[in-house]
Amino acid sequence: MSERGIVNLLLHEKPAGIILSLKSKEKKYASVLSKENDCTYTHTLKIIEELREYGLVEFERDGRIKFVTLTELGEDVAHELEGLVRYLERVSKEGGDEAQAEEGEEEG
Numbered sequence: 001m002s003e004r005g006i007v008n009l010l011l012h013e014k015p016a017g018i019i020l021s022l023k024s025k026e027k028k029y030a031s032v033l034s035k036e037n038d039c040t041y042t043h044t045l046k047i048i049e050e051l052r053e054y055g056l057v058e059f060e061r062d063g064r065i066k067f068v069t070l071t072e073l074g075e076d077v078a079h080e081l082e083g084l085v086r087y088l089e090r091v092s093k094e095g096g097d098e099a100q101a102e103e104g105e106e107e108g
Helices: 005-010 013-022 030-036 041-053 072-107
Strands: 057-062 065-070
Touching: 005 013, 005 041, 013 030, 013 041, 013 065, 013 072, 030 041, 030 065, 041 057, 065 072
Parallel strands: none
Antiparallel strands: 057 065
């Protein structure tokens, strides 16, 4: 497994995006995940392999096609990650609203 750790992995845009893309329950293969996350195919494969090493994703073969799906642990992580993203977006928006209000007070 990578020395950088799972926390560091999941707090990056591309790995988090891949986990969230897989949350849809729709079977996807690596090239689809690459396009959805604006990531090169090679980089996507590297990320998927790291996620597999942590037990978050698994591969499922259907003939010649190799799909990537979330494991039960991966589904839990995706759910929590989605909540974190929503929370941070709300904090960011509220922080922006407060900054605008403070600017208005300073001008007045």
